[in-house]
Amino acid sequence: MKSLTAFLLLPLSLFAEDTPDYSEMKVDKLFETLCSGCHGKDLSGGQGGSLIDGEWKHGATEAEIRKSIAEGNPQLGMTPFSTVLDDNQIRSLVIYIREKEKEALAKGIDFPKPEPGKVTQTAHEDYTIETVADDGLKLPWALAFLPDGRKLVTERGGQLRIIGADGKLDPQPVKGTPEVIAHGQGGLLEVAVHPGYESNGWVYLAFSDGWWEKGAGKEGKDGKKADKPQTITAVVRGRIKDHEWVDQEWIWKTDKPFYTDAGVHFGTRIVFNKGYVYFIVGERGGMMESQDLNNPKGKIYRLFDDGREPEDNPFVGTEGAIKGIWTYGHRNPQGLDIDPRDGSIYSTEHGPRGGDELNWIRKGLNYGWPVITYGMNYNGTPITGITEKEGMEQPVTYWVPSIATCGLDFYTGDRFPEWKNDLFAGALAQKEVRRLRIKDHKVVEEEVILKDLGRVRDVTDGPDGYLYVILNDPDSILRLAPAE
Template identity: 75%
Template sequence: MKSLLLATFLPACLIAADESPDLSKMKVDKLYETLCASCHAADLSGGQGPSFLDGEWKHGDTDADIFQTILKGNISLGMTPWEGILTDEQIRSLVIFLREKEKEALTKGIEFPKPELGKVSKTEKEDYTIEMVVEEGLKIPWALAFLPDGRKLVSERPGRLRVISADGKLDPKPIEGTPKVISHGQGGLMEVAVHPDYEKNGWIYLGISDGWWEKGEGTDKKGKKNKDKAHTITAVVRGRIKDHQWVDQEWIWKADKKFYSGSGVHFGTRFVFDQGYIYFVIGERGGMMEVQDLTNPKGKIYRLFDDGREPKDNPFVDNKDAIKGIWTYGHRNPQGLDLDPRDGSLYSTEHGPRGGDELNLIRKGANYGWPVITYGMNYNGTPITSETSKEGMEQPVTYWTPSIAVCGLDFYTGDAFPGWKNDLFAGALAKKEVRRLRIEDQKVVEEEVILKDFGRVRDVVDGPDGFLYVIFNGPDQIIRLVPAK
């Protein structure tokens, strides 16, 4: 059982003020080493104090319980109260650190399905085998869309739109004339989606990093020529494909040029069509409080008519300064978006920082809190905030600590896997996973890793043939899951 027994007194090095380290500047791993390791061991396995790795917590197992135990301590048990010594933000970072290590220890040794060609992978609800859709020839594939004639479109982040024929062959020649993208950092050609009435109108939508390059002038302090600088932000465009050419292009959404950024991160991007509207994501581009600003386009989910017009019933149309297309705000970097086929609820998966990846239920006009509230901390182990909730800000449906780098997602609506019907499938880049989530009454009631360690999962797509398609980056491949015979 766990008492969270930290050192009874501060380490000797903290007694003399002139020798004491500056705790305020310590990263979380150094904080643990300085204040906790003498009792709980450097590897958290326990010693004078109990282990942090076994999932047992004597004084409450919620994050709030652990926070309070660190804050207030328990002198009778030898537990030092750190109130007044550590900030709330530092204590919150320690909670995240403990959760990361606990989760890693509890999942160590568990065998998850790692699919191999010709072998059956068994899961709780369904067994499957994999079929290779595209084994080679792609470079950083990002999204997959299906045409009515059996062909597929696949976007590549460097800027190419490719076609997979109905019989499964990747055309070596990209579609010509697609919009120029700024392939910079995590940006490039990202989302591709086919309009629900494609057979009537032929529209194909792309999510791209739009912008320009500023030529570097002069030299730096070392005498090296300054590099060219990118100015980018995510944009949405549509067009048609005729004779392997991109034609009839129309811009659906572009930001004011004053918001274009040199950052190479967090472009967001996914599309959902519903009843004549298009929902799409613009990532926060590495900004922070900008996402709380309704006059700034970053860190928002948008709702427009599918031709780019602004609906008059959007939540902020009466705010004279707000961007009228905004549907929700306070997002970091969502890269998954889909509708629950049962009730039309809109869900998004969002990259957190270190810890705190989120699944969110997207509600009209809601604020999702970044960076005021978060379940994560900075990548380097320094805190962002101690707050995980605040009035007027949405809580995630679920969140993942440690981060799994949650990416594309899709509800399964096919008939080939009846045990998965209406379940939500989410990809994870860092953890190389596909997770199945069962949602009932807008809550996650089951979660299962159905695929692991095949590659970095960029997207999961519910195919019209009833199979589940998975896009990988590293290896750059596309596979599909089919029922085991």
């Protein structure tokens, strides 16, 4: 009887004078107010049936779920909501339902959580974990390999560290690396070794460049105004000689008006391909700035490895456009790598809640942020109701709930033959490494191979064929070795 009353009363309450303002309502509240009476607070069902059991009577695609909500099914007792909710709100409900469905599903799955000395089994390869560094590193961000067996590690606070060929972390950071303005998610981020390092010695760094504006920040408890950072992601190269950073050259930086105090979305990663260097500058919360070709934020760049702008870049002939831009419409990509089989570039991008993406990066294309996205704001308010649009690229795949994707690597080694050419994606929030098999630019297999050891900041295969994983919290580096 109770559910019947709910059904009878609800549509009336929608038209009552004190109808709440749904447009400002966060999605969990929206669901609770409008839907939980029939589908249960935890979505597990009532008169309206479960929305998290993976069974969809009226269609399982997002378009179909959206239709179920918008058009309802009055005969069965499902209210049509398109008169009370706009497209954006319905879209956020679809994301919310998907998040809850996936969470419920995940509860029944035993994800591989490796333990030292024990073999972890996955679909194609079994591995053990080995510690590379678990002491003395603070917020390690990226890892790169020198041909002599040494490894370079960035710490977000601003230090470049060396792990010796003997495996020992050098207590002294490299002297003289560029000053970084570490604030929010910024700092010293990526390190990459030029493929011709053995003859040219070049090492590339990407970091938050800028300055502190004295007394321009928020007032503290002591009444004094803090300094305010002004930063943007920049790229340099230099050489390391006798533990010192020397011969520095700027590869990319931008004009002062584009520097910002926003603490989010710096990007970045660096990859090399055929004499070019590719890297990412995140949109820094600037949203629509990523759609503007005259603005450096929210873009992936392609330059010659010495920083010159190639004449065949896509926007060289576009008035006012920044010539280094290769692709645009990005939010905060922090994974970038090249498919060794055909040279295709892939990137993983932090989207908003429910909108993390894997993209196939192609010359001159627009990846849609923030006009299209599969996500909504982290607080549950909608961003947009549309997920696709003419002239904007669809992701290869996207993750609901968000995994907070960071670090991306095609495995090229020989120690794990069954993983050869598979793509490995790290995830901060979900604390996992995912293996994706890519065929014809589509994901044909996806598997979590490691979970819950820490926030995964980077994943990369070494020239030694091991798969290295950088963790934050706890700060450490480990590697996957084939099980005996």
